Amino acid sequence: MKKYFFYGVIIISIILFCTGFINRENSNVYTNDLEGTLSYGIDEIPKDLEKVTNLSKRHEDIVCAVSRGLVSKSEDNKIVPSLASEIIKDSEGIQYEFKLRDDIFWSDGSKITPNDIVDFFKELIKQEDEENIQALLNVYGTKEFKAGKIIFETGVAIKGTENSVIIRLNSKNDNFLSELTKPQYRLRKYLVMWANIKKNYSALIYSGDYKIDYVSKDNMTLKRNEKSSINIISNINILNDDSAETSMAAYEVKQRDIVINPPQSELNKLAEQQRLITLPEMKATYLVINNKENSIPIQGRREIYNNISKAVESYQNLNSNEFDVAEGSFFREDKKDLTKLQARKVISNKEGEWNKPQILTLLCEDNNENRILSRSIQQWFKDNTNITIKYSLVKEEFKDEELKKRYDMLLINSEANVFDKSNLYFEFKEYLTENQNKILEKQIINKTNYDYSSLEESLFDNYNILPLVFYNENIAISNKISQFKLDGNGNIDFSTLK
Known part of the structure; x- marks a missing residue:
């Protein structure tokens, strides 16, 4: 009996020892059973979030979750303040003053300032492809700055004051505010580091309701920003699924809470179960x-x-x-x-x-x-x-x-x-x-x-x-979710998830 007991202890010790070497990437793939966590699949975990040129709509969702802009667009296409508390436009429709809220913070707890936004726009104009920043290229001096002909601080009409950002256009643009709601204009610090998000995610600070807490080739986890002023889901788990069929199969066994555009053959059934949102x-x-x-x-x-x-x-x-x-x-x-x-x-x-x-x-x-x-x-x-x-x-x-x-x-x-x-x-x-x-x-x-x-x-x-x-x-949702909305640009509005 002692011999069997001895061998049993040895076997258990070996199992526990080997368990310690399990790859962290695999152990983090499914956290769906955690309280306050939702999961959904996309066809590829993004490696580069610096420019929107090559981002899918679902990759843009990540930028939107971890970043906020001066303004945003509601699901009914209304322009609403976000980092800004008030927008003042002059009588000619050329100059805009964005007064900032007092309760906006980076994920490290530091306050978001007007200079942070000005610095971001400066970097965005330099780094982003022209077709994606047409709103800013209509700002006085930006084309010359992007071409290397002038200095930003003295030649571009984007200025910060004590509590606001002032932008002056070359000419009236009725779509200016609507353009500013797009993902590329959401405030990000050290923009060039977003080109290798897997390497740099832990060194970045984020202006949105979430921060990136973990990245692998199969999984990205978003964690609620402790400074977020709204009550939202604690964690969003984004997983690498090669197709809608794969996501749907995981949904059926309760390993996905959201499936974007489920297979056509599933739509009628999901609608009957009242688990389908059509937008x-x-x-x-x-x-x-x-x-x-x-x-x-x-x-x-x-x-x-x-x-x-x-x-x-x-x-x-x-x-x-x-x-x-x-x-x-x-x-x-x-x-x-x-x-x-x-x-x-x-x-x-x-x-x-x-x-x-x-x-x-x-x-x-x-x-x-x-x-x-x-x-x-x-x-x-x-x-x-x-x-x-x-x-x-x-x-x-x-x-x-x-x-x-x-x-x-x-x-x-x-x-x-x-x-x-x-x-x-x-x-x-x-x-x-x-x-x-x-x-x-x-x-x-x-x-x-x-x-x-x-x-x-x-x-x-x-x-x-x-x-x-x-x-x-079409979006399939699990019974964990009672409300789900897209914003006016077609991106998931994680702040509305309930």
Whole structure:
């Protein structure tokens, strides 16, 4: 008996000794059972958070969680103060004064000062790619500073006072505050160190409600900033999942609390369980009907659009959470104009004769959204018409202008931001007629007029570029979560999690 007892003690000692060598990376992958911890998966744990150029929306979420900006955008697109307590704009709309709150702190407990924000903007202008800082490049002196022609302190109109930051623009910009709500403008210290976040995360201090507490190739943990002024979840565990299917499988065994855009096959079930949140996105898909040497007459283009609209509506009736049908509106928000939409619907249903082809060809980029639309359109035409739809899904080849000209139709994925309509129409520029391009150019010259109704009516009159669907963001949540919101830029607002 003593011999067995001796051997038992030896075995237990060996097990305990070996346990001490377990890799910390693996031991931190799942902390879902901890009180006040939520977890969700993304396709890759980011290595570089310095520039937003190569960040996905979910990587931007991390920047938003650990950083705050002067202003933010609520889910209903309202500009609200964040680090600022008050925003004073001069009568010309050129100078902005941001008065700072008294209760804003870095994660190390030190107070956030106006000079901290000025220093950050200085570094951001130097380091970030130009396309991501257009709001700041409209500030007096910033372009010259970025080009190395002047000194920031004496030549750039971004100044700190005792309790505020003052910014003066070159010219009036109605979108300035909206731009400042984007992730790249959120206050970060020692910006260059964010280029290697795994190496430097513990040396950084953070201005947001969370700080990065741990990073590995498989896991990033965000911990509540002790100086945060709101009551929020203590820990956010972000895990490396290679697909939505992987995240969903972990969700089913209670190892994920949030799944972003779960597989289409799961949406109806999640909705029935009341575990699905569906939120409107700015993503949209538009139909371009090529008119190669008038090969498809106006009546043909009208009927093609009418039938394709019926096809996507038929799919949406069975899968209501994926997207909303456009119903003739170029922007989701414009669907409220029922008079205009009804008039367009009547015109689209106008019957007439044309020489119908046996085959119509469709080209689009290879992504999940386009696969679903293409299959649905093809099947609907097979069931309801004598026309066969042949579609091609391509990757980089979609940029080939000559290839696109060889197809009857194209599906174009784009951002449909009603507050920046010009961006959408610029994307369409290569597909516009000569007259439509003149309308667009005239619109751009007249910068104060953002009414694109004349261009939209021309697009409908010609039936060359037409709206199809507006996509939704679908998020599966566990029973730990009772409230979940995205901000006006489509990023997760962790401060609202309950």
